[in-house]
Amino acid sequence: MSQTTTPPADVDVFGPGSLLRRLVNEARWGLAVARATLLEAAHPQIGAALMENSTFLTHPWRRLRNTTMSSRRLLDPDPRVRDREAARLNRLHAHMSGVDAQGRPYDATDPEARAWVVATLFESTVTMCRLSGDALDAEAMRRLYDEHRTLLALIDGSSDRLPETLPQFWAYYDDVVEHRLENNEAVGVILYRLFANVPAPPVLRAHPALWTAGRAVAGPVAAAITIASLPEAFSRRVALPDLPGARTLMQTTYLGAALATRYLPESWTRVEFVMGLLDPSPGGADPWEAVRRRAGKAAALARLLTPAGDDDQVTRSADRFFAEVLDQTGDGCLRWPDLAAMAREIATRLDLGEQEEDRLFQAYATWWRELQAALDGDGDGRVTRAEYAAGAARLPGTGLIRIADVLFDVTDTDDDGKIDATEYRDLFRTTFHRDLAGSGDGYTRADFVRQFVSFMSGQQHSAAYTSLLTSG
Template sequence: MSHTTPREDVDVFGPDSILRRLVNEARWGLAVARATLLEAAYPQIGAALMENSTFLTHPWRRLRNTTMSSRRILDPDPRVRDREAARLNRLHARMSGTSSQGLPYDATDPEARAWVVATLFESTVTMCRLSGDALDATAMRRLYDEHRTFLALIDGTSDRLPATLPEFWSYYDDVIEHRLQNNEAVSVILYQLFANVPAPPVLRGHPALWAAGRAVAGPMATAITIASLPEAFSRRVALPDLPGARTLMRSAYLSAALATRYLPESWTRVDFFMELLDPSSESAGPWGAVRRQAGKAAALVRLLLPAPGEDDQAVRSADRFFAEVLDQTGDGYLRWPDLAAMAREIATRLNLGEQEEERLFQAYATWWRELQTGLDSDGDGRVNRDEYAAAAACLPSTGLIKIADVLFDVTDVDDDEKIDTEEYCDLFRTAFHRDLTGSGDNYTRSAFVRQFVSFMTGQQHSNAYTELFS
C-alpha cells in the first residue's frame, strides 16, 4: 500500500498504533540511539549534524525536544500533526550549506529524509527482536505502514521508501553497502558523545558523581550500540568487535523489555525517565506528586529571579558564559548556526506559528549581522570567545533589543503587555509539562528587554536564561 499524502482514509496512528505506543516507552531510546548513528553515516545527514546540530553539547535538550516532536507528529488530532510537520519543514529548510570538508548538504533532501525514517523503522524492529518481543509479519507490515505515513506527513509523499517490506529490506541493504560512510559524525557519536555527555539536570550539582558514573556507563553505551548494529554496516565503517559486547547488548535489551513488562506502566514511560533526570519537571508521575507542593515556591524563585551571590553583582566568567550559552554547537566559535539553534529552541518550546517563527529568526539574523560587523574582523563568519568578551558589551544592542521584543510578543499570549508567571513558565520550563503555576511579579516589556540584553551580553546572570539556552 502506497501512502502519498499526509492524510489517510484510515488513521494508522489511531488508538492501536504500534509506533505511538513505543514512542512513549523509555526503552525506545535504545532504538533512537542506534538509528541516530545509522543516520549520521549518511553523508548529507552527517554534514548537517556537524554544522548545525547541538546534539553533542546539549543532548538532554535534544532528547526532550525530539520526544515532544514525536508526540506531536503522532497526535490523534490531524491538525496537531500538520502543524508539527510544517514546523519541522521550516526548521529543516534553514539547514543547508556546505560542510567544512566541502560537502553540500540540505536537510530537506527527500532521499536523506527517507533514510531517517528507514533507520527508525529498522531500529525499532531490531529493538523488539533483541528484547524477545519480535514482531510477527502482520505487526511488522503495520509498523512499516505507520513509518511510511510518518514520512508522508513531513515530506508530502512516502514514495522515497519502497511500497512493500521485501523491497524495503533490499533498499536498506543497498544504502548500507553503497551510501554510508565512516565520517566525523559517526566518530563523534561513538567516541565523544557517550564519553563526554554532560550531566543531566538532576546531577549538575554533583560533577564528581556524574564523572564516575559516566566513566563506566560511557564505554558500556558505546559497546551496546556497536554490538546492535547491522554486521554489514560494522564492516563498512570498520567498527571494532569488542569482547563481551554482544552479551552486554543482549542483556541491556532484555532488561529493558523485562522492565517494560513487569514494572508499573507509569515507571517505564519517557515522562517518568525525564522526570528523574530533571527534578524541575512538574509531571504527574510518582515522584512529581511528592515534589509538586514542596518545590513550587523554590522553582518560581529560580525562574523569576537572578541567581544569588556573586551573580547578583553581574559577575560571570566570560569563558563559561561563552561555552554554556553562546557556543551552541560546541565548536569553540560563535557562528550563525549557534544563533539559529537558540531561535529553534525558543520556537520549539512555544510551538510558534510560521509568522512568529520567521520574526524570531529575522531578529536573530539582525543580531548576527551586528556581531559580524563589530567583531568578525577577518570575515571568516565566526567570532571567538576572546573577541566576544572584549567587545560585546560595547556593541550597539539594536539586534538584541529586537530579539527581546519579539520574544516578549510571542511569550505574551494574552497581549496584555505583561508577562505573568504562567507565560514566563511556558517559556522557561525545563521538562515536558507546563503546569507550573502560582503568583509572581509581572514582567513589563522594558524589564524583560533589559534583563535579556544584560544576560546576552554577559553582564548579568539569570538561571532562567541559562536553563533555556544550556
C-alpha cells in the same frame, strides 16, 4: 509536493491501535533511537547537517527531550497537532543546508536523507523487538512499516521515497548500508565524544563528581551496547571495534529493557517518567517523589512481611525447647502422640482420677488443634521443628492457657486458689525455684498460668518445667 498519499486531515492516520505510538511512549525505545541516530549520522547528507548545525553534542538532554516531544506530536491523533509539528520541523530543517568539510553540498530537507531517517527508525525498532525476545510477526511488521511510511508522508508530503513493500524495503536498506553509509566525523563524534562527554542531566547537575564517575563507566558501556547492535555490514565497513562480551551486554540490556517494560508498573517505563527523572521540572509532579513514595511503601511492606527480627532469641530457645520438652517421641516432629505422652506423664505423676485425666487430655487436644492450625504450614498432621521454631513467638494460644488451667486445678489439691510448696513439689518433684517463687508462699492461678504459658511457648526457660516433661 504531492498530497495524494496524505489521508484526509480529520482522520487519525495511525489508527487507535498504532504500534508506533505505543513504542514511542516506552522508555526502551530510547535504545532504538540511539542506534537509529548513529545510522542516520553515517549518511553523508545527515552527518554533515548534524555536524554543522545540530546542538546535540552540547545539549544532548535538551535534544532528547525535543526529539521525544516532536515524535509524540507527529503521532498525535489530532491532525492539527501533527500538521503544526510537521510544518515546524520543515521550517527548522529548511535553514540547514550548505557545504560540508569535503566540499559536498548537503540539505536537511533532502527527500532521500529524510527517507533514510525514517528507514533507520523503522529498522531500529524492528531490531529492538528482535533483541528483546519478542520479535514482531509478519503482520505487525507490515503495520509498523506502513506507519513509518505514513510518518514520512506527514513530514515530507509523500512516502514515495520509501519502497512500498517490505521485501523491497530490506533490499533498499541493505543497499544503503553497504553502499551509501560512511565512517564520517559525525559517527566518531557520537560514539566517542558524545557518550564520553555527555553533560550531567539536570537532576545530577548539583553532583558533578558523581556524574563524572558514573559516566566514566556508563559512557564506554553505552557506546559498546550501541556498536554491538549495529548491522554487521556497517560495523565491518566502518571498522568498529567488536569487544568481547559486548554482544552479551547489548542483548542483556535489550532483554532487560523488554522485561522492565513488561513487568514493572506501566507508568515507570513510560518515556515521560524517565525523562522526568532526568529532568525534574519544578512545576510538574516530581517523579522522584513518586519513586520515593512507592519505594518507601514497598520497603515498608517487605519489612512487615519478613519475620520479626527480634524473635530470633525466641526462635533459638524454642528450638532447644522443642527438642528437650515437646518432642517426646524423639522423631524430630511434634504429633499428637507427643502431646498425649506429656498429658500421660502429668496424669501419672499427679495420680489423677479419671475425670481430671479426661480434662487434661481434652485441654491437650485443644492445644494440639491450635498448634496444627497455627503452625502446621504444610498440613501434613505434624508440626516440624522448623515450623514450631518459626511460629513459637506467635504462641500462646488459648489451648495452652486451658492446659495451665487444668494443671492448676489438679495440682491445687486443697482448693485454696494457690499452689503451695507441697503441691508444687508434687508436680515438679522439686522445691520452689527461687526466681519463680513469686510472692514466696505459693502461686496464684494467674501467676501459675503465666509461668506455664511462657514456659510452654519457649519464651522462658525453667528447669522445673523441663524436668516435669522430660524425666521418666
